[in-house]
Structures are given as C-alpha cells and as structure tokens.
Amino acid sequence: MTGALREASLHSQPSETLDPKNWDDIRALGHRMLDDMIDYAANIGDRPVWQPIPDEVRASFQAKLPRGASDLADVYREFSDLILPYTTGNVHPGFMGWVHGGGTAVGMLAEMLAAGLNANLGGRDHIPIEVERQIVEWMRLIFGFPHGASGIFVTGTSMANLMAVLVARTTALGRSVRQGGVAENGAMLTAYTSSAAHGCISKAMDIAGFGSDALRYVETDRFHRIDLPALRERIARDRGAGYTPFLVVGSAGTVDIGAIDDLAALSTLCREERLWFHVDGAFGALGVLAPGLAPRLAGIEHADSIALDFHKWGQVPYDAGFLLVRDGERHRDTFAAPAAYLHRETRGLAANSPWPCDLGPDLSRGFRALKTWFTLKTYGIEKLGAVITRSCALAGYLEARVVAEPKLELMAPVQLNIVCFRYRAADNADRVNANIVIDVQESGIAVASTTLLEGQLAIRAAIVNHRTDVSDIDALLSAVLEFGGQRAASREDVVLIDASPPLAM
Numbered sequence: 001m002t003g004a005l006r007e008a009s010l011h012s013q014p015s016e017t018l019d020p021k022n023w024d025d026i027r028a029l030g031h032r033m034l035d036d037m038i039d040y041a042a043n044i045g046d047r048p049v050w051q052p053i054p055d056e057v058r059a060s061f062q063a064k065l066p067r068g069a070s071d072l073a074d075v076y077r078e079f080s081d082l083i084l085p086y087t088t089g090n091v092h093p094g095f096m097g098w099v100h101g102g103g104t105a106v107g108m109l110a111e112m113l114a115a116g117l118n119a120n121l122g123g124r125d126h127i128p129i130e131v132e133r134q135i136v137e138w139m140r141l142i143f144g145f146p147h148g149a150s151g152i153f154v155t156g157t158s159m160a161n162l163m164a165v166l167v168a169r170t171t172a173l174g175r176s177v178r179q180g181g182v183a184e185n186g187a188m189l190t191a192y193t194s195s196a197a198h199g200c201i202s203k204a205m206d207i208a209g210f211g212s213d214a215l216r217y218v219e220t221d222r223f224h225r226i227d228l229p230a231l232r233e234r235i236a237r238d239r240g241a242g243y244t245p246f247l248v249v250g251s252a253g254t255v256d257i258g259a260i261d262d263l264a265a266l267s268t269l270c271r272e273e274r275l276w277f278h279v280d281g282a283f284g285a286l287g288v289l290a291p292g293l294a295p296r297l298a299g300i301e302h303a304d305s306i307a308l309d310f311h312k313w314g315q316v317p318y319d320a321g322f323l324l325v326r327d328g329e330r331h332r333d334t335f336a337a338p339a340a341y342l343h344r345e346t347r348g349l350a351a352n353s354p355w356p357c358d359l360g361p362d363l364s365r366g367f368r369a370l371k372t373w374f375t376l377k378t379y380g381i382e383k384l385g386a387v388i389t390r391s392c393a394l395a396g397y398l399e400a401r402v403v404a405e406p407k408l409e410l411m412a413p414v415q416l417n418i419v420c421f422r423y424r425a426a427d428n429a430d431r432v433n434a435n436i437v438i439d440v441q442e443s444g445i446a447v448a449s450t451t452l453l454e455g456q457l458a459i460r461a462a463i464v465n466h467r468t469d470v471s472d473i474d475a476l477l478s479a480v481l482e483f484g485g486q487r488a489a490s491r492e493d494v495v496l497i498d499a500s501p502p503l504a505m
C-alpha cells in the first residue's frame with residue numbers, strides 16, 4: 001500500500017462512511033419515495049403511456065461527472081422530473097408494444113428488500129441461495145423435470161438461450177471443448193430452429209463460436225410452427241454433407257405472433273436423432289400455469305432445457321430471466337471452473353457447493369430470486385395463470401374487433417396474446433401503418449409496435465401487462481382508426497421503412 005493510501009485509511013472516521021449522518025432524514029425521504037412509487041403504480045392509467053423525450057431532458061444526461069456531494073432530496077427531484085416521466089411505459093395498461101411485463105408493487109417492494117440485503121448470489125452458504133434453489137425446485141415441478149435438474153436466474157431469455165447452446169455444445173463435444181474450443185476435433189456442428197424463432201438464438205450461435213450460419217432456419221406452417229418434415233429433411237441433408245447436428249430450439253410463443261411449435265413431436269424427433277432439445281419459452285413457457293393453455297405446451301416436459309422470463313408474463317420487475325436444465329451434471333460440466341479463491345468447504349461460509357457460479361458465466365449475481373419468490377408466494381400460481389388466460393382472452397377480443405372492422409385487416413392467426421393487424425390503405429400500406437404506430441405512440445393513448453410478416457408491415461399488439469383491460473384495447477383501436485384515417489388521406493411520407501428492422505422483442 002502506498003503511504004498516501006495508508007494515511008487516508010488511517011484517518012477515516014465513521015462519519016466518512018457512505019451511511020447518512022442522520023438516519024431519520026433518509027428514513028423520511030425513503031418513505032416519501034415509497035409513497036410516490038406506490039402512487040405511480042396506483043395511478044399509472046392517468047399518465048400518457050409514453051411521451052417523446054424533450055431535448056433539454058435528454059441533454060441533462062450529458063452532465064459533468066459529479067465530483068462533490070449533492071443532497072439526496074435534490075437527486076430525487078431530478079429523478080422525479082427527468083427520469084420518471086420518460087420511461088418505456090410498460091407499467092401502463094395501454095402498453096402493448098413489445099413483449100414486456102407490467103411489474104407489480106409487490107415485486108417493487110421485494111426489489112427494495114433485496115437491495116437492502118445487498119446479497120451476492122454467486123455462491124457461499126447463505127439463505128438467499130436457498131431462496132433461488134426454492135424457485136428452481138418449483139420450476140422443476142411445474143415443468144415436470146426429474147430430480148437432478150438444475151436452474152439459474154439470469155438477465156433474460158437471450159442469456160438463457162445462449163447458456164443452453166453452450167450446455168448443448170458441451171454435451172455434444174464433451175468437456176474437453178472448454179479447453180480445445182469448438183474446432184478442436186474438426187466437427188462442424190449445426191443447430192435447427194424455425195424461421196419464426198427469436199433473433200437471440202442466431203446471436204447465441206454467433207457468440208458461442210459456431211457462427212450464425214451454423215443455425216439452420218426451417219420453414220414454418222401457416223400457423224408459424226416449425227415444419228417437422230422439413231426439419232427432418234434438413235437434418236438428414238446436413239448429416240449427409242458431413243455436418244454434426246447437435247441442437248434443436250423449439251419456440252413456446254414466437255415473438256411475432258405467439259406461435260407454439262409442436263413440442264411433443266420435436267421432443268420425439270430429438271430423441272430419435274439424438275439431439276439436444278431446447279425450448280425458448282421466453283414468455284410462452286409460463287403458459288403452463290393457465291389450465292386452458294397448458295395442453296398446447298405438451299412436450300415441454302421432455303425438453304433438455306427451457307429458457308423463460310419471469311419479467312414477461314410472470315409480471316416480476318425487470319430483470320428475471322431463467323434457465324432450467326434437465327440434467328444438472330451437464331449444466332455444471334459447462335460452467336463450473338475451479339479457482340483457489342472459490343474453494344469449497346463442508347462447513348463455514350464457503351460450504352453449500354455447488355454454487356450458482358458453477359451454473360453460468362456470472363460470479364457476482366444479484367438477488368433476482370427474491371422478487372420472484374415474493375411474486376409466486378403473494379399471488380400464487382393460480383392467479384398468475386389467470387392473468388395469462390386473461391391476456392389471451394383480450395387478444396381474442398382485439399382479434400374479433402379487427403375482423404369486424406372493414407378498415408382493418410388481420411395479418412396472422414391469433415394463437416396466444418399477440419395480435420398482428422393493419423389499417424387497409426390503397427397506397428403505401430407499409431408506410432401508412434408505420435406512421436400510424438408512431439402517431440399512436442406519440443399521442444400517449446397506447447403503444448403498439450410493428451413487425452414484418454411475409455414482407456408486409458403489421459401493427460403488433462402484444463398483451464402481457466396484467467393491468468390491460470378491454471377499455472385499453474378499445475382505446476388502441478380508436479386511435480389506430482383515427483390516425484389511419486388521417487394518414488390514408490395525407491400524402492405525407494414521414495417514415496421511411498427500413499427493410500431489415502431491428503429484432504422484435
């Protein structure tokens with residue numbers, strides 16, 4: 001240690017810690033923050049769903065690095081004025097833009113408690129790890145996985161899918177792949193998914209070192225489900241050409257229209273072909289909690305791994321992604337790595353191995369499990385399932401209204417909670433509809449998004465938020481019809497459509 005450092009630490013006084021000088025002051029302000037955030041959730045419907053960020057607000061986040069201290073009350077005022085009004089809007093019942101959950105006050109409180117504990121769930125023997133294991137066990141039961149299955153919280157399904165690709169890789173090539181790399185024995189590994197699958201799977205293949213070309217996109221049927229004969233044919237063709245198929249990723253709820261692949265048939269195919277069967281169930285997997293929906297997910301219980309998000313249909317505040325792996329040993333084989341400073345003991349704080357750091361790339365990890373535990377316990381899975389059922393019923397209502405409205409056109413079969421439709425326009429229908437979506441967003445009435453279906457732009461309404469009601473669907477449709485009428489009448493070209501839009505979410 002340098003002399004200056006030693007001097008500084010010697011002269012530290014308790015008053016120089018980061019704790020408040022007066023705990024009563026922070027308590028009072030903390031209570032106000034809590035009241036304000038509970039009011040925010042309770043009265044969210046009174047706000048615009050989203051509003052454009054004024055230039056001066058954006059500019060205020062190009063401020064100088066703060067060298068000195070500021071009063072917490074002043075910082076909180078900045079939060080209230082500059083941050084709180086300009087969020088995505090997914091807490092609002094009128095938000096149907098992307099597949100975003102609405103969060104709950106319960107989750108918010110649990111997040112505060114987790115921050116208070118400041119737990120690091122990379123490992124060691126403390127009860128927060130048992131809370132995470134409790135959720136793993138509940139997920140094991142919900143999805144009918146055997147004892148020995150393992151699971152872990154991650155940021156989101158993009159990360160969970162990447163980790164599943166890595167577990168499948170280690171299973172296919174053996175543990176030595178972790179030293180030798182994927183090119184070690186010259187095998188050319190290939191994976192398979194449908195053309196409707198989420199873009200993060202291609203990204204996972206890229207990051208895992210296979211390259212995105214090693215992911216074969218298989219065509220879908222008219223319900224956007226993977227075409228099984230085409231999949232079999234592609235696997236056979238690849239084997240014939242000297243490739244080594246190792247993984248099939250099925251979708252339980254595609255991002256564009258909510259299609260669910262035939263998971264039972266996929267699991268049979270994977271067993272016969274000796275391939276790892278992973279399910280991307282980002283939002284759809286929790287459909288098993290809805291009795292009317294669960295039969296459509298049949299076969300998910302045979303998956304080798306499942307990725308899902310509690311922050312979508314589970315309504316847990318961001319972020320709370322999750323990976324469940326049927327064979328925990330394969331999971332640990334992929335990620336566990338010895339290190340002297342992570343040595344395990346049978347007693348003391350270094351006991352309780354294996355640790356979550358043996359199941360993923362992260363060593364430092366927050367307590368995502370707590371807000372999920374609070375959510376599952378406070379509401380119970382029946383209530384959460386009822387919320388999912390209701391989202392699908394609302395999608396059915398929106399579908400019926402679209403079909404009944406001559407000015408609108410349904411763009412894809414509604415299978416779950418996502419409705420793709422558009423305003424009929426004689427000219428430039430893509431451009432007119434892109435503008436309608438932006439107009440609706442800027443109006444603050446509702447938020448929808450766009451996607452491309454067979455080359456045509458569709459307005460996409462994803463109903464995920466537990467607060468969304470019939471009146472929100474009606475408001476979205478009225479706004480689409482109103483702006484549609486204006487846009488169809490105007491010759492103005494405001495938006496240029498990008499032919500390769502960013503990934504839907």
Ligand SMILES: Cc1ncc(COP(=O)(O)O)c(C=O)c1O
Binds near residue numbers: 282
């Ligand atoms: C089907 C599907 N897979 C993967 C993802 C990515 O999940 P995340 O945003 O949690 O990383 C999404 C996001 O909506 C999705 O819908």
